[in-house]
Amino acid sequence: MAKLNFGGVEEEVVTREEFPLEKAREVLSTETIAVIGYGVQGPGQSLNMRDNGFNVIVGQRKGGKSWDKAVADGWVPGETLFDIEEALAKGTIICYLLSDAAQIELWPTVKKHLTAGKSLYFSHGFGVTYKDQTGIVPPADVDVYLVAPKGSGTSLRRLFVEGKGLNSSFAVFQDATGKAREKCIAMGIGVGSGYLFETDFYREVTSDLTGERGTLMGAIQGIFAAQYEVLRSNGHTPSEAFNETVEELTQSLMPLVAENGMDWMYANCSTTAQRGALDWWKPFRDATKPVFEQLYNSVKSGEQATISITRNSQPDYRVKLEAELAELRESEMWQAGTTVRGLRPERN
Ligand SMILES: NC(=O)C1=CN([C@@H]2O[C@H](COP(=O)(O)OP(=O)(O)OC[C@H]3O[C@@H](n4cnc5c(N)ncnc54)[C@H](O)[C@@H]3O)[C@@H](O)[C@H]2O)C=CC1
Numbered sequence: 001m002a003k004l005n006f007g008g009v010e011e012e013v014v015t016r017e018e019f020p021l022e023k024a025r026e027v028l029s030t031e032t033i034a035v036i037g038y039g040v041q042g043p044g045q046s047l048n049m050r051d052n053g054f055n056v057i058v059g060q061r062k063g064g065k066s067w068d069k070a071v072a073d074g075w076v077p078g079e080t081l082f083d084i085e086e087a088l089a090k091g092t093i094i095c096y097l098l099s100d101a102a103q104i105e106l107w108p109t110v111k112k113h114l115t116a117g118k119s120l121y122f123s124h125g126f127g128v129t130y131k132d133q134t135g136i137v138p139p140a141d142v143d144v145y146l147v148a149p150k151g152s153g154t155s156l157r158r159l160f161v162e163g164k165g166l167n168s169s170f171a172v173f174q175d176a177t178g179k180a181r182e183k184c185i186a187m188g189i190g191v192g193s194g195y196l197f198e199t200d201f202y203r204e205v206t207s208d209l210t211g212e213r214g215t216l217m218g219a220i221q222g223i224f225a226a227q228y229e230v231l232r233s234n235g236h237t238p239s240e241a242f243n244e245t246v247e248e249l250t251q252s253l254m255p256l257v258a259e260n261g262m263d264w265m266y267a268n269c270s271t272t273a274q275r276g277a278l279d280w281w282k283p284f285r286d287a288t289k290p291v292f293e294q295l296y297n298s299v300k301s302g303e304q305a306t307i308s309i310t311r312n313s314q315p316d317y318r319v320k321l322e323a324e325l326a327e328l329r330e331s332e333m334w335q336a337g338t339t340v341r342g343l344r345p346e347r348n
Pocket residue numbers: 037038039040041042060061066096097098099100102105106123124126148149150151152153154
């Protein structure tokens with residue numbers, strides 16, 4: 001592992017140079033990797049592993065959208081695509097990539113197929129960490145580890161195809177064979193990770209749940225909405241409000257942040273903008289920090305897991321979810337966004 005300095009703190013990371021694809025293939029050469037679930041992570045991880053030359057099969061409920069997508073992606077029924085129980089029986093590394101709530105329901109079936117020496121692989125620390133709520137307690141004689149790509153399965157695949165990679169965290173929860181760590185890292189390389197940083201199941205799930213509820217998804221929409229509403233109520237048009245809230249951020253400024261950091265983005269804006277942004281970021285931090293504290297405590301106590309599980313297991317959850325997504329989509333701000341995006345020169 002390479003020791004690197006992250007802002008003054010030394011951490012160890014696994015890079016592709018020190019754990020090349022060849023080595024990953026060697027470590028997993030006798031394994032049958034069964035990817036269970038073909039939603040968002042399932043396709044990204046299984047296709048990357050297939051293209052990387054691993055022995056991969058997919059297990060998915062027959063019929064339905066995900067099954068058809070798997071067939072369209074080149075998985076062959078009866079050869080590399082099976083119903084879930086068949087894939088569980090054939091697999092020696094079981095990649096449990098159903099939604100976290102669905103993992104609870106299928107657990108008794110999965111457990112039955114976890115014979116000694118097999119591996120149970122997750123992409124989230126959820127099921128194991130919140131075992132009091134999920135009932136997921138792996139048998140003692142299997143390896144249990146996770147690789148959690150830090151991004152959507154869609155990006156994992158897109159970046160892989162472009163020859164890039166997302167970074168992932170990895171963690172070993174249980175090492176029954178003495179080889180769990182090596183297998184875990186090999187899986188991380190196989191699914192297309194850029195570099196791998198080590199964590200444990202608890203830290204993975206608590207940071208992940210905080211991030212997606214916070215700056216990655218929840219907080220950002222909240223801040224967008226607040227600014228948009230203030231601009232609109234002060235007489236600005238939808239296009240002006242959208243451009244100054246979202247479009248400029250995603251098209252111009254965030255790519256600069258991604259490239260070289262916040263100070264560099266600031267340095268490439270006007271002195272007027274810099275002055276204002278430097279004066280205002282701390283008040284925004286101070287205003288939102290209590291909400292982040294509240295969020296973290298709610299994650300830590302298990303309350304967010306409870307909400308996720310109970311809401312996701314309601315029979316009409318999909319319908320309600322669609323209505324909530326429609327509320328976002330049909331809001332004036334995101335409707336204005338559809339029109340603004342349509343005007344991007346490259347879309348014509
Ligand atoms: N969505 C993402 O990009 C990311 C997901 N993860 C983690 O990866 C894991 C998989 O997540 P997603 O790919 O988002 O899952 P998902 O919500 O897309 O569902 C995956 C599959 O589960 C199947 N499924 C749902 N309920 C089922 C049931 N009762 N019985 C059998 N199959 C059922 C669906 O057909 C679907 O193919 C989770 O642990 C998640 O936290 C980690 C990083 C990012």
